[in-house]
Amino acid sequence: MSVLKLDRLQAYVRRLASNGPADDFWVDETGAIAGRFGAMPITSAFQSIHRLGDGMTIGAQALVRSADDDVGAAASPWVRLAATLPADDIVALDRRSRTVHTLNFFRHAGSPDALFLSVHDRLLTAVADNHGRSFRRVLDTLAVPLSRIVIELPAETAADPTLLANVVANYRLHGFRVAANFDTAAQLMAVLAVVRLDYLKVDAQRWTVFDAGGNARPALARMRASGTELILKRVETCAHVDLARACGASHVQGFAMAEPVPARAWPPGVTSRRGRDSVPA
Numbered sequence: 357m358s359v360l361k362l363d364r365l366q367a368y369v370r371r372l373a374s375n376g377p378a379d380d381f382w383v384d385e386t387g388a389i390a391g392r393f394g395a396m397p398i399t400s401a402f403q404s405i406h407r408l409g410d411g412m413t414i415g416a417q418a419l420v421r422s423a424d425d426d427v428g429a430a431a432s433p434w435v436r437l438a439a440t441l442p443a444d445d446i447v448a449l450d451r452r453s454r455t456v457h458t459l460n461f462f463r464h465a466g467s468p469d470a471l472f473l474s475v476h477d478r479l480l481t482a483v484a485d486n487h488g489r490s491f492r493r494v495l496d497t498l499a500v501p502l503s504r505i506v507i508e509l510p511a512e513t514a515a516d517p518t519l520l521a522n523v524v525a526n527y528r529l530h531g532f533r534v535a536a537n538f539d540t541a542a543q544l545m546a547v548l549a550v551v552r553l554d555y556l557k558v559d560a561q562r563w564t565v566f567d568a569g570g571n572a573r574p575a576l577a578r579m580r581a582s583g584t585e586l587i588l589k590r591v592e593t594c595a596h597v598d599l600a601r602a603c604g605a606s607h608v609q610g611f612a613m614a615e616p617v618p619a620r621a622w623p624p625g626v627t628s629r630r631g632r633d634s635v636p637a
Contacts, residue, residue: 363499364497364498364499365459365462365463365498365499365500366463368459368498369383369389369459369463372389372459380392380452381455381456381459384397384399386618386619386620387620388400388460388618388619388620389456389459389460389463389619390456391452391453391455391456392452393448393449393452393453396422397422398420398421398422398449398452398453398456399421399422399456399460399618399619400418400419400420400421400453400456400457400460400461400618400619400622401418401419401421401616401617401618401619402416402417402418402419402457402460402461402616402617402619402622402623403416403417403419403609403610403614403615403616403617404416404417404468404609404613404614404617404624405417405470405472405587405607405608405609406607406608406609406613406614407606407607408597408600408601408605408606408607408608411613413468413614414468414469414470414607415468415469415470415471415472415506416461416467416468416470416471416472416622417472417474417508417609418453418454418457418460418461418471418472418473418474419616420453420457421618421619446476450475450476451490451491454473454491454494455491455494457471457473458471458473458494458495458498458500458505459498460619460622461622462498462500464622464623466623467622467623468623469504470504470505470506470533471504471505471506472506472508472535473505473506473507473508474508474510475507475508475509475510476510489530491505492530492531492532502530502531502532503531503532503533505532505533506532506533506534506535506554506555507527507532507533507534507535508534508535508536508537508555508557509523509524509534509535509536509537510537511537511538511539511543513536514536514537514538514539514543514544514547515543517546517547517550517551520536520547520551521547521550521551524536524551524552524553528552533554533555534553534554534555535553535554535555535556535557535587536551536553536555536556536557537557537558537559538556538557538558538566539559539562539565539566540565540566540568540571541566541567541568541569541571541572541575541576542568542569542571544556544571544575544576544579545571545574545575545578548575548578548579548582552582552583552584553579553584554583554584554585555584555585555586555587555607556576556579556584556585556586556587557586557587557588557589557609558586558587558588558589558603558605559588559589559590560588560589560590560591560592560596560599560600560610561590561592561596563599563603572603573603576603576604577604580604585606585607586603586604586605586606586607587605587606587607587608587609588600588603588605588607588608588609588610589608589609589610590609590610591608591609591610591611591612591613592610592611592612593612594612596608596610596612597612
């Protein structure tokens, strides 16, 4: 686990606390970091990711929330914005959100090792190359180790093997770990020779679609052999936990372990008690 030197980040957060919503970033009345996108204030929620064997929290998925809403389980602003925003605004919102998430995740000691940050597929096509350069500058300023950031790519990217390979190579070159979502095992098989991932994410509730044609077992075996770890997400039932074990997942994410936690309540602890109880060894 990388050691995080909090001095610089905490000093930055203290400066934010002395300012207010007129600034790009500020500490709100709940103690969470908020940022501004146009007229909309945004903040974070986090859903923890657990090791399957013992339930230990190894990281968390960051989720965009509007600071004007109940940020625990409210819908992400992406849902209503992503389809209509022009490409430049998608890039701006995506980058602003990642900075807010980083500040909220690391502002206190006790956060788990890895912060999973999703990247919108429209950003990946809007930015021609050198993905990760701008965000690396932000992290260097805050003294956040890049190795603690996992850039998570959407399933849409998997449909274009050339784009996927280029994006993954860019982020890894800058020192980030990379996760990718895949809708089908056939998509995964198509990129095995050209892409090296740290994590593969598969939706438990769409497993039948993923395994269409019976390709899941050989595809996942080859990924594990290359050192990629499988995270089964949207795990909500005991049957999903059993599926995670059966398909060789090393980690699980979903309501069966933990609901999203608003930034004001993060981190809930070094380990999630609910997660430890819900995923027996």
